[in-house]
Structure formats: structure tokens, C-alpha cells
Amino acid sequence: MTPKEKMAIPSQAMPEQAPLERAHNMNEVALGFTAEMAKTEASRCINCTNKPCMQGCPVAVNIPGFLAKAADGDFAGALAVIKETSLLPAVCGRVCPQEKQCQKFCTMGKLLKDVDKAVGIGRVERFCADYVRENGLGDKVVCAPATGKRVAVIGSGPASITCAADCAKAGHEVTVFEAFHKCGGVLVYGIPEFRLPKSIVQHEIDGLKAMGVKIETNVCIGRTRKLIDLMEKDGFDAVFVGTGAGLPKFMDIEGENLIGVFSANEYLTRANLMKAYLENEADTPYWHGKRVAVLGGGNVAMDASRMALRLGAEKVYLIYRRSEAEMPARKEEVHHAREEGVEFLMLQNAKRILGDEQSRVTAIECLKYELGEPDASGRRSPVPIQGSEFTLDVDTVVVAVGNASNPLIPATTDGLEIDRRGNIVVNPETNMTSIPGVFAGGDIVLGAATVILAMGEGRRAAAGISAYLAK
Amino acid sequence: MNKIVAKKQLSENVYRMDIEAPLIARERRAGQFLILMVDDSVGERIPLTIADANPATGTITIIFQTVGATTIKLSKLNVGDSIAAVLGPLGKPTSIRGENGEAPGHIVCVGGGIGVAPMHPIAQACKAAGNKVTIIMGARNVSLFVMEEEMRTIAGENLILVTDDGSSGRKGLVTDPLKELCEAGGVDEVIAIGPPIMMKFCSLTTAPYHVKTTVSLNTIMIDGTGMCGGCRISVGGKTKFVCVDGPEFDGHQVDWDLMMKRMTAFKPIEAAAREHVCNLYKGI
Numbered sequence: 147m148t149p150k151e152k153m154a155i156p157s158q159a160m161p162e163q164a165p166l167e168r169a170h171n172m173n174e175v176a177l178g179f180t181a182e183m184a185k186t187e188a189s190r191c192i193n194c195t196n197k198p199c200m201q202g203c204p205v206a207v208n209i210p211g212f213l214a215k216a217a218d219g220d221f222a223g224a225l226a227v228i229k230e231t232s233l234l235p236a237v238c239g240r241v242c243p244q245e246k247q248c249q250k251f252c253t254m255g256k257l258l259k260d261v262d263k264a265v266g267i268g269r270v271e272r273f274c275a276d277y278v279r280e281n282g283l284g285d286k287v288v289c290a291p292a293t294g295k296r297v298a299v300i301g302s303g304p305a306s307i308t309c310a311a312d313c314a315k316a317g318h319e320v321t322v323f324e325a326f327h328k329c330g331g332v333l334v335y336g337i338p339e340f341r342l343p344k345s346i347v348q349h350e351i352d353g354l355k356a357m358g359v360k361i362e363t364n365v366c367i368g369r370t371r372k373l374i375d376l377m378e379k380d381g382f383d384a385v386f387v388g389t390g391a392g393l394p395k396f397m398d399i400e401g402e403n404l405i406g407v408f409s410a411n412e413y414l415t416r417a418n419l420m421k422a423y424l425e426n427e428a429d430t431p432y433w434h435g436k437r438v439a440v441l442g443g444g445n446v447a448m449d450a451s452r453m454a455l456r457l458g459a460e461k462v463y464l465i466y467r468r469s470e471a472e473m474p475a476r477k478e479e480v481h482h483a484r485e486e487g488v489e490f491l492m493l494q495n496a497k498r499i500l501g502d503e504q505s506r507v508t509a510i511e512c513l514k515y516e517l518g519e520p521d522a523s524g525r526r527s528p529v530p531i532q533g534s535e536f537t538l539d540v541d542t543v544v545v546a547v548g549n550a551s552n553p554l555i556p557a558t559t560d561g562l563e564i565d566r567r568g569n570i571v572v573n574p575e576t577n578m579t580s581i582p583g584v585f586a587g588g589d590i591v592l593g594a595a596t597v598i599l600a601m602g603e604g605r606r607a608a609a610g611i612s613a614y615l616a617k
Numbered sequence: 618m619n620k621i622v623a624k625k626q627l628s629e630n631v632y633r634m635d636i637e638a639p640l641i642a643r644e645r646r647a648g649q650f651l652i653l654m655v656d657d658s659v660g661e662r663i664p665l666t667i668a669d670a671n672p673a674t675g676t677i678t679i680i681f682q683t684v685g686a687t688t689i690k691l692s693k694l695n696v697g698d699s700i701a702a703v704l705g706p707l708g709k710p711t712s713i714r715g716e717n718g719e720a721p722g723h724i725v726c727v728g729g730g731i732g733v734a735p736m737h738p739i740a741q742a743c744k745a746a747g748n749k750v751t752i753i754m755g756a757r758n759v760s761l762f763v764m765e766e767e768m769r770t771i772a773g774e775n776l777i778l779v780t781d782d783g784s785s786g787r788k789g790l791v792t793d794p795l796k797e798l799c800e801a802g803g804v805d806e807v808i809a810i811g812p813p814i815m816m817k818f819c820s821l822t823t824a825p826y827h828v829k830t831t832v833s834l835n836t837i838m839i840d841g842t843g844m845c846g847g848c849r850i851s852v853g854g855k856t857k858f859v860c861v862d863g864p865e866f867d868g869h870q871v872d873w874d875l876m877m878k879r880m881t882a883f884k885p886i887e888a889a890a891r892e893h894v895c896n897l898y899k900g901i
Contacts, residue, residue: 325842327657327702335844364704366842370640392844396856403851403875405882412845420839421659429661429686430839431886505878552843554861 149192153254157263158187165485169455172339172423175482176240181219184273187266188216188224190254198251199267205231205602209248209267216270222283225274233308233605236279236346238598239272241337241445243476247598262477279349287357290317295615298323298382300367300555303331304597305588306388307350308604309611313386314357316612321382322359325366328419331390332589333597335419336411338449340456341479344418368558377583384583384611387570388604391549391589397441401499402545406433406507410442410450410546417453435542437461439510440488441496442546443473448480450544451488462488463538467495467515467528493517493528497535499543509537549594559584569593576610577603585610619653619700622676627763630683631731632692633668639675641667641705647713647738648833648865651679651705652841655690660701663687664838664860666735666810667706668764677705680734680763686890693898707841708864711739711831714806715746722805723749725798726772727791727819729811730756733764735833736810740771743808751775753794755815759785791815792822799826806831809868813877820868830868834859836880850876 161177162168168175179187191213199209208227215224228235242248248267249255255264278284295318299310302324313320328334330347355361367373367389376382394409396402413433416422420430438454440447443466454462464483466473469492473480484490493515500509514534521527551568563571563580570579570586577585587603589595623635641651645667654660663685669678683689694700715721724743728736733754744750752772756762758780769776777794778786787794791811798804799822807830809819816832823830838848841860848859853870857863 325704326840327654327662327704335840364702365640366704366707369707369842370644370705392840392842394844394846396846398856403849403856403879405879409846412839412847415839415845420661424659428659429656429890431883431890433882434886504881505875554842 147189149257152190152192153257155186155190157190158183158266158269160266160269165482166487168340169452169486172456174343175340178276179269179273181221181273181277184221184270184277185217185219188213188270190265191217192253194253198253199248199265202248202251204247204596204598205605207231207248212274213265213267213270216274221274221277224270225278226285228271228274232598232601233311234304234350234597234601235271236275237304237333237342237350238601239268239275240342241476241596242268242598243596244268245477279346287315287353289315289357292319293317293615295319295383296321296381297611298376298380298385299388300373300385301331301388301390301588302329302351302361303333303388303390303588303600305390305600305604305607306331306386307354308601309386309388309585309587309608310354310359311357312605312608313611314354314359316608318611318615320359322354322361323365323367324361324363326419327363329361329363335415336446336449338414338418338453340452341449366554368554373555373559373562373584383615384585386604386607386611387555387579387584387586387590388588388600389552389555389590391594392552393550394545395548395550396545397496397547399496399498401501401507404499404501404505404507406435406501406541407499407543407545408433410440410446410544411549413450413544414446414453417457423457432457433542435459437540438542438544439463439465439496439538439540440544440546441465442548443468443475444546444548445475445479447546448475448483450546452483452486454542454544455486455488459542463491463540464488465491465494465496465510465512467493468525469493469517472525495528495530496543500537507541507543509539510543511535511537549589551590551593555590567593573610575606576613577607578610578614583614619703621694621696621698621700624694624696627680628760631680631761631763632683633678633680633763635676635678636700636703637675638677638703638705641703642670642675642677643672645670645677645706646710647742648711648735649706649708650735650835650864651677651703651707652838653691653700653704654702655687655694655700657701661687662702662839662841664707664835664841666833666835668734668737670738680731682731685887686894689891689894689898704841707860709862711742711808711865713739713742713746715748716742721747721749723751723803725751725753725795725804725807727753727795727807727809727811727815728755728768729791729809729815730761731763732811732815733762733768736808737764737767739808739810740768744771749775751777751798753777753779753791755779755791755811757781790818792818795819796822799823799828804828808833813873813880816868817873817877820871820873824869831865832868832871833864834866834871834876835864836876837882850879
């Protein structure tokens with residue numbers, strides 16, 4: 147087929163649950179392609195010479211390579227190509243901001259002058275991973291002969307899962323330490339079921355176990371055991387720190403400690419990890435907010451506002467101080483949130499939260515903003531409009547303005563260098579920290595970032611660990 | 618893991634359990650707490666203080682009161698059963714006077730109700746660091762005292778018992794002898810652990826005498842590692858997380874009223890859950 151003929155192939159729409167139906171259940175919103183749709187979508191790739199999509203991918207997945215196989219219906223072969231560089235395609239296919247990465251640079255999108263008409267790379271990726279998982283087609287991972295070296299992996303989010311898998315493949319004996327009672331990190335406590343089914347995360351964890359990785363839940367390194375003791379007393383030869391960005395930021399405004407104000411972490415963890423939405427089964431209560439304000443414009447803010455609808459909210463405001471164009475959230479999540487009935491209040495920001503005599507939230511006072519000059523991030527900075535205050539009646543406020551690095555490991559590990567934001571400093575080529583044999587990666591190094599970047603970090607650290615252990 | 622090796626009912630609603638938890642027993646220091654789940658599928662995570670630990674046997678001791686669904690379920694477990702999840706030790710250890718170079722002094726430990734349990738390792742450590750330790754134990758009535766003998770071992774004749782109804786020791790409130798001790802002078806530090814209202818009034822009692830007053834807080838939390846922020850309180854006008862910044866704070870700086878209100882956030886739901894669990898066990 148010529149590029150022109152390929153341009154005529156319609157881009158395949160993702161089948162989805164109807165907006166008003168899904169806003170009241172926890173099931174996955176995007177239902178996934180059929181095999182036919184996946185083949186058709188993959189066949190839209192014109193296999194252009196300079197492969198700009200790959201440059202847009204943080205881990206440089208061989209995108210045209212896997213799309214060619216998928217177009218032929220060889221989904222297992224396609225997945226094998228993806229897995230050369232990405233360990234978590236079922237997750238990344240769902241949560242990567244493709245419109246800012248691979249699909250942003252897709253030639254098809256450029257030809258059709260619409261990034262939304264780029265090849266649906268993420269959707270095909272997701273299909274391949276789901277197809278192989280659901281049909282039990284995955285090859286058994288073959289690990290290298292045992293090296294006799296022991297690696298401790300702290301945390302079990304995307305960076306840690308990747309590092310653990312690669313270390314196990316390299317023949318090291320790996321133990322994962324997770325503070326929570328369940329593995330998966332942000333994939334299980336943060337990202338909701340309706341966006342990333344937990345069975346997919348569990349499949350990845352089961353994959354680690356099948357490779358011989360030991361999993362120790364309910365162990366908080368830094369408290370239950372000091373990091374240094376793992377190496378000096380427990381016989382680990384290397385340690386990977388993948389403890390993430392688990393320290394919620396607040397706005398530092400009046401009323402933020404009122405009852406009914408939650409960090410997005412708490413709000414989502416109650417519903418996701420603790421299963422509070424199963425009201426008659428779960429012991430953890432959730433907050434029965436009817437009128438909810440969510441502060442922020444990232445994926446977490448979208449997740450929280452959509453979760454609020456599913457937990458019975460009648461009105462959900464998403465309050466963001468810049469305009470929609472600056473929102474860091476994945477485009478599809480913004481679209482889904484709006485479809486489900488979240489009301490977007492752009493160029494507005496919370497000034498203070500008001501409460502009653504019981505210290506329960508009654509309202510939020512906001513200020514309107516306009517866009518000024520671009521700031522350090524390149525985004526036009528919002529400037530408050532004096533005297534534009536207005537009040538919204540709400541009973542719940544969810545603060546989703548980001549996370550800082552979890553300080554527990556640095557605070558309990560002498561000699562571990564951190565930067566002024568609290569992120570662990572690493573050698574960019576090996577991901578080794580200031581302590582020999584201790585590596586780090588993911589959000590604890592990058593600050594709050596994405597799953598795929600965390601995965602890339604875990605992979606680089608695993609390579610760094612193997613090189614270090616070979617010395 | 619987490620097998621219950623001993624269980625004793627101390628009063629109508631108070632239980633003591635020794636649990637196999639060698640990692641926690643080895644690392645825990647006075648003042649630290651743990652988070653446990655009775656069911657790690659749909660159970661809830663609750664913080665409990667560690668009353669004692671034995672690194673040699675690898676066991677820890679918890680003392681808890683049945684106040685909600687999870688503590689009721691916990692109380693129904695028996696020796697040989699395992700607790701689904703136990704995470705700890707969490708929080709910063711108590712800074713014990715005399716352990717870091719400063720001269721030992723006179724420390725008054727005030728324990729209210731089962732607040733005596735978390736006070737036990739702290740009082741022990743204070744004593745071991747060479748301090749004079751006075752212990753005030755308070756309860757509504759004599760049947761609610763826990764660990765009286767252990768506390769007497771530490772404080773000897775400097776153990777003061779106070780009950781609301783006079784059924785043991787003095788009739789009155791723990792703040793009565795506390796005020797007298799402050800009045801008499803020579804108190805270097807007060808450590809108060811118990812119901813929030815007691816800690817608040819202990820702090821108010823000591824404030825005029827400018828006696829350093831440390832309190833140990835037990836707010837609503839989920840992860841216990843700084844991730845959720847549900848446990849946050851206001852201390853000296855600044856937001857602090859009880860799980861990682863505490864659990865101990867300067868009682869004179871804590872915004873008690875806000876903290877006590879925050880602890881009621883889920884009260885109606887918790888009450889319904891408690892009712893539900895009680896009915897379940899009634900049926901058995």
C-alpha cells in the first residue's frame with residue numbers, strides 16, 4: 147500500500163463504556179480493540195524512514211517493528227518486539243501520554259494534520275499485551291545461570307518491577323521489599339481500576355514470582371530494616387531504591403486541614419488499594435462527598451475527580467490555575483473526565499477553604515487567573531485577577547497538586563546524596579547513588595514523572611547493577 | 618508470620634497480645650508504633666502502639682481497646698492465629714532525656730487508660746537513661762488500669778494512681794497530681810499519652826510552668842509512611858504528619874481542637890461498621 151492509501155484507512159476508535167454508565171462503575175473505561183481493529187490500526191503505519199515515533203518514546207520501543215507484526219496478526223511477535231525495550235506494555239499502553247510521546251511525532255498524524263489521527267500506537271500496544279496475556283501465549287522467561295549475587299529492591303512500583311525483572315533475568319537472586327500489604331506501588335494505590343485493572347498489575351507481579359523473585363510485603367526499609375543493614379548484615383550485594391514520589395504536596399492555604407480535605411493519595415488509596423468502594427465488604431471507609439472540588443490538572447486530578455463521581459458525587463469541579471492547553475494530564479483522561487460530567491474550571495485557583503463550626507468543609511473560595519508570560523517550565527504562567535474571588539459550595543476538597551519524594555530512605559541512610567528537592571542523586575549512566583552498590587530510579591530520582599520513565603530508569607539501574615556486580 | 622503466641626483480656630474491652638514479629642522486635646525503639654490489618658484483602662489498616670518487645674524471642678506486645686470494627690475482629694483472634702499484616706516499627710523513636718549527652722532529670726509520665734501501654738517502653742527507657750521517673754496512671758475506674766505492676770516496677774513509690782470514681786488511688790483527674798508536681802518544681806519533662814482530651818489538658822496544665830511536655834498522637838492513617846497525609850495535624854501553625862514527623866510532638870504547640878475534630882471525620886461510618894461487626898459476632 148502507498149502512504150496515500152494508508153492515509154485513507156480510518157483511524158480506529160477505542161470502544162468504551164458509555165460515559166454516564168461508566169461514571170457509576172469501577173470497570174475499565176476503554177474496552178480495548180478487537181483483533182481486526184488492532185490489525186487495521188497497525189496497518190496505518192507507513193514505516194517511514196526516520197521513525198520519529200521512536201524518538202518520542204522514552205525507552206525507544208521499536209514501534210514500526212511491532213506495528214508491522216501486529217498488522218500481520220502476529221500479536222505475540224509484536225509483543226516480543228515491544229518487550230525488547232519495555233517491560234510493562236499492558237500498563238504503558240494504558241497510561242502513557244502517547245499524544246506527548248510517540249504519537250506526537252507520528253508521520254501519519256502530521257500527514258493528516260491532526261495528532262489525534264496519528265497511528266494509535268498505545269492502543270495497539272495494549273491489544274498485543276492483553277491478547278498474549280489473555281490467551282496464555284507468553285513465553286516463559288529464561289533467566290541466566292545464577293550469579294550467586296543477591297539484590298534487594300525497595301518498593302514495588304514500575305521502576306522496581308522492571309529492575310527486579312531485569313536483575314532476575316541476569317541471574318541474580320532478587321528480593322522485593324514493599325511497605326504496603328500489596329505490590330504494585332502507584333499502580334495499585336494510585337491509578338484506579340477503571341483506568342488500569344489491578345489484575346494486570348498482579349499479572350506482572352506473578353511474572354516476577356515465576357522468575358524466582360522473592361516478595362516481602364509489610365516491610366518498610368528505613369524502619370523495619372535500615373538500607374545499610376541490608377548490605378552489611380543481610381548479605382545483599384546491591385540495593386535498588388524505587389520508593390517513588392509518595393509525599394503529597396498541599397497548597398498551604400487556609401482551611402486545608404479541615405475535615406473533608408484530602409490529599410489525592412489518601413482519597414485514591416482509600417478507594418483503590420483499600421477497596422473502600424466495596425462499601426459492604428471493605429472496612430476502610432470512604433468520604434461520601436456530594437459536591438467535590440479537585441485541585442490540579444494532572445492525571446491524578448483526573449483520577450480523583452472521576453473517582454469522586456463513582457463514589458456518588460453529584461457535582462465535581464476540577465479547578466486548575468492554568469488553561470486546558472497547559473494541563474499535564476493525558477489527553478484521553480481529560481476527554482473522559484469531561485464526558486463523564488466533571489466540570490472544568492480553568493484559570494481559577496483555590497484561595498482558601500471554608501468550614502463550619504465542626505471544622506467540616508462547606509465551601510471553597512477561588513480566584514480567577516489570566517495567562518501571563520511563559521515561566522521557567524515554558525508554560526504561560528497564571529496571574530491572579532485581583533478582586534475576582536468567588537465561592538463554590540462543596541463538602542469535599544481533593545488536593546492533587548503533585549508529590550514530593552518520599553524522605554524515609556534518605557532520612558535513615560547516612561551518606562545518601564539527595565538534591566534540594568529531596569530526590570536521590572544518581573550517576574545518569576548507571577543509576578548508582580553516592581553509596582557504592584546502592585542504585586535508585588523512578589520518581590525518587592526524577593520527581594513525580596511517568597510510568598514509562600520509571601520503567602526506563604529501573605532497566606538502566608538493573609544494567610548498572612549487573613555491571614557493578616560483575617566487577 | 619505474625620502469629621499470636623499469647624493473649625490476655627485485661628478488662629472488659631482491653632486485650633493484650635504477644636505476636637511473633639522478629640523484625641519489628643529487633644528494630645523497635647520506645648515511642649514507635651505499628652500498623653496492622655486483620656484481613657489483607659478488604660481489611661483496614663490501623664495504627665497501634667507497641668507496648669513491649671522481646672528481641673530474643675522475636676515477639677512484640679500490643680495492648681488495644683475494642684473501639685471499632687478492626688479492633689473487635691482482632692480481639693476475636695486467638696493464640697495460634699496469625700494477623701494478616703503487621704508493618705513497623707513506624708514513626709520516630711522517643712527522644713529520651715539523658716540518652717544524648719544531656720544530664721538526666723525528673724520525668725513525669727502520664728498515662729491515661731490504655732495510653733499506659735505505649736508509655737511503658739518510654740518510661741522504661743527514661744529510667745534506664747538515669748532519670749527519676751514519676752508515673753501518673755489514670756482511668757475511669759480501677760477495672761480499666763493496665764500494666765500497673767510493670768509501671769510499679771519502673772516507678773516504685775513514685776507511681777500515682779488516679780481514678781474518676783476513686784475506686785483506686787486518688788479520686789480525680791491525672792491533671793491534679795500533675796499540677797502539684799509542677800507546682801512543687803523540679804520537673805524537667807512531662808510525657809503524656811492517653812485520650813486526646815487528657816493530653817490536651819495535661820499540656821494546658823504544664824504550660825504555665827514552662828515544663829517541656831511531649832505527647833504521643835494516634836490519628837487516622839492509612840499507610841503510616843508519609844504517603845497519604847490523612848494523619849496531618851497542625852503544630853505551631855505548621856502542618857505535620859503524625860506518621861513520619863511524629864508520633865510525638867510538643868504538646869504546647871499542637872492544635873488540639875482541630876486534631877480532635879479531624880479524628881471524628883469518619884465517625885458515623887465507623888459506628889455503623891462497628892455495629893455491623895458486633896451483630897456478626899452475636900450471630901456466632
